[in-house]
Amino acid sequence: MGTKGATRIPLLLATLAACSLAALAGAGLLGGGGGDRAAAGGLAGPTAPAGVAPTGSPYRYVAIAPSGAGITVVAQIRRRGGRVERWWRLRGSYSVPSLAYDGTGGGLSADGRTLVLVEAPTERAGGGWTSRFAVLDTAAFLRHPGTPQRHAVRHLSLHGDFRFAAISPDGGRAYLYRLPPTGDPSVHQIRTLDLASGRLLPRPVSNWGRGSARVEGGPLRSHPAGSGLPIAASVSAGGRRAYTLFDGNGKHPSLQMLDTVRGSVVDVPLPQLRGITNPFMLRLSLRDHERRLAVIGRPPNLSHRLTLISLDTATLRAHPRPQLRLARANSRFLAFLRVPRHPGNLLGRTGVAGYSMHGAPIEIHQLGDPAIRRRVLVFACIHGDECAGGGIEPVAFGCPDPRADIYLVPRLDPDGAAADSRLNGRGVDLNRNFSVAWRLRGNRWSPEYSGPRPFSEPESRLAARIVRWVKPTATLWLHQHHGSRPFVRAWGQSVPPARRFARLARIPFRRMHWLAGTGPNWQNHRYPGTSSFVVELPWGRLSPELKARLGAAIDRLARQIAGVGED
Numbered sequence: 001m002g003t004k005g006a007t008r009i010p011l012l013l014a015t016l017a018a019c020s021l022a023a024l025a026g027a028g029l030l031g032g033g034g035g036d037r038a039a040a041g042g043l044a045g046p047t048a049p050a051g052v053a054p055t056g057s058p059y060r061y062v063a064i065a066p067s068g069a070g071i072t073v074v075a076q077i078r079r080r081g082g083r084v085e086r087w088w089r090l091r092g093s094y095s096v097p098s099l100a101y102d103g104t105g106g107g108l109s110a111d112g113r114t115l116v117l118v119e120a121p122t123e124r125a126g127g128g129w130t131s132r133f134a135v136l137d138t139a140a141f142l143r144h145p146g147t148p149q150r151h152a153v154r155h156l157s158l159h160g161d162f163r164f165a166a167i168s169p170d171g172g173r174a175y176l177y178r179l180p181p182t183g184d185p186s187v188h189q190i191r192t193l194d195l196a197s198g199r200l201l202p203r204p205v206s207n208w209g210r211g212s213a214r215v216e217g218g219p220l221r222s223h224p225a226g227s228g229l230p231i232a233a234s235v236s237a238g239g240r241r242a243y244t245l246f247d248g249n250g251k252h253p254s255l256q257m258l259d260t261v262r263g264s265v266v267d268v269p270l271p272q273l274r275g276i277t278n279p280f281m282l283r284l285s286l287r288d289h290e291r292r293l294a295v296i297g298r299p300p301n302l303s304h305r306l307t308l309i310s311l312d313t314a315t316l317r318a319h320p321r322p323q324l325r326l327a328r329a330n331s332r333f334l335a336f337l338r339v340p341r342h343p344g345n346l347l348g349r350t351g352v353a354g355y356s357m358h359g360a361p362i363e364i365h366q367l368g369d370p371a372i373r374r375r376v377l378v379f380a381c382i383h384g385d386e387c388a389g390g391g392i393e394p395v396a397f398g399c400p401d402p403r404a405d406i407y408l409v410p411r412l413d414p415d416g417a418a419a420d421s422r423l424n425g426r427g428v429d430l431n432r433n434f435s436v437a438w439r440l441r442g443n444r445w446s447p448e449y450s451g452p453r454p455f456s457e458p459e460s461r462l463a464a465r466i467v468r469w470v471k472p473t474a475t476l477w478l479h480q481h482h483g484s485r486p487f488v489r490a491w492g493q494s495v496p497p498a499r500r501f502a503r504l505a506r507i508p509f510r511r512m513h514w515l516a517g518t519g520p521n522w523q524n525h526r527y528p529g530t531s532s533f534v535v536e537l538p539w540g541r542l543s544p545e546l547k548a549r550l551g552a553a554i555d556r557l558a559r560q561i562a563g564v565g566e567d
Contacts (some may be wrong), residue, residue, distance in 0.1 A: 118163070357425035374561045375472045377466070434464070476535055538551075
């Protein structure tokens with residue numbers, strides 16, 4: 001662990017550093033990265049527990065400051081294998097700065113040559129604050145007295161409460177947040193620190209206390225963007241662009257883009273994030289060779305993260321439906337169903353009808369003879385945690401029935417299914433998003449959130465489009481409930497066909513009013529003379545016997561509707 005010309009590190013400190021590094025490596029923080037990191041500060045606290053490593057660098061830099069020792073050890077660690085390549089000892093208790101509350105490390109220039117370390121601001125006896133920084137030249141060794149080598153570490157002090165924001169790619173300038181004397185982190189300036197002279201440039205980059213930021217090539221915009229606490233951050237591979245997501249004090253979430261070469265700031269309001277219960281779960285991720293910046297969210301009721309907003313990094317415009325690919329022309333919609341029959345598709349066709357909020361394909365299967373005009377349509381998994389019905393196969397003797405025409409959508413909400421959530425990828429209950437009797441209900445990510453308007457979601461619009469194209473005589477919506485027995489429910493014009501299906505499947509029937517904004521309610525009002533009803537399946541996996549019974553009942557209902565089956 002030694003370095004040329006360095007003073008000998010005390011055995012106790014070396015042991016402590018080794019143990020700390022081993023603990024970080026064991027926690028997976030010194031390898032290739034990934035995973036969540038502890039919320040660690042931003043404007044509220046300067047520590048990045050996992051250190052910092054620029055994209056593509058083989059090294060990670062970690063600062064270790066034993067409590068009360070007044071000494072900091074900075075280690076250069078090879079990311080693969082965790083070997084300590086070099087270390088430096090500094091006076092004071094310094095840490096690698098974090099750029100936001102998600103613990104994203106900062107302070108290292110893109111060329112890997114300059115590392116800025118921070119010390120917690122201290123209050124002076126006569127009033128006011130003092131902020132201390134250490135600038136480490138990672139290419140230099142510690143200077144031994146009497147040698148001509150340059151010193152690796154320079155210490156800088158500033159009057160005021162400053163927190164680290166970004167560093168230029170060449171390590172010549174650092175950008176700092178300056179908090180007002182009140183210490184309120186929601187109102188601050190961005191100041192530029194010349195690292196060679198240790199002096200602040202006279203003019204702030206922007207004055208966020210007034211909620212304003214100058215956009216390159218455009219006028220001065222005035223809005224409350226850039227306020228609040230920094231909750232997530234990401235830096236481009238070359239270090240030129242530093243992106244920070246601010247919570248906007250719960251009312252005006254926004255994205256800041258700081259150009260570390262030009263010293264300019266752009267603020268982008270993100271009203272799409274209003275209503276997020278816990279914004280500190282959000283993350284930023286650069287994708288597609290840094291052409292897109294994704295805002296990743298993991299709402300409380302989901303088990304994994306989803307892309308909530310995708311921004312074009314060239315224009316910083318948000319795409320409201322990230323990764324969404326739709327069938328572009330009506331002539332191409334469900335075109336595979338028009339393919340002439342041949343020996344390979346006499347009794348069945350499968351294709352992609354559309355895509356979910358986050359780009360997952362939504363398939364539709366056609367079983368039987370498409371020349372039959374009286375058809376049955378089955379929707380399963382409109383709620384992502386109620387997908388057992390997607391495994392039901394309405395076939396006779398192991399193959400589709402040529403005397404029927406059945407269309408099956410096994411998974412209408414693939415994003416919710418991936419997250420085991422009732423809601424879609426934007427936190428909307430699809431079965432409250434249809435237009436008939438729609439009313440605003442709940443908030444985003446609440447269990448029955450209806451969406452901001454009818455048919456606001458691509459999945460509900462796709463379901464309506466499929467209904468219009470197929471023109472089914474009967475439609476079955478497969479759900480699951482927390483009871484142990486299945487049943488069929490319907491109202492109005494759909495009661496007779498629903499009773500018939502319940503009798504075929506040998507399960508109970510219940511006459512129940514339609515709920516507001518549901519798919520069956522919309523169909524029953526929009527398409528008189530047809531039927532649309534709900535089959536409630538028991539929670540959990542279906543027994544093989546029940547699946548077979550339901551599949552046979554769908555097949556028999558389709559044959560009866562086509563006029564070739566017995567009652």
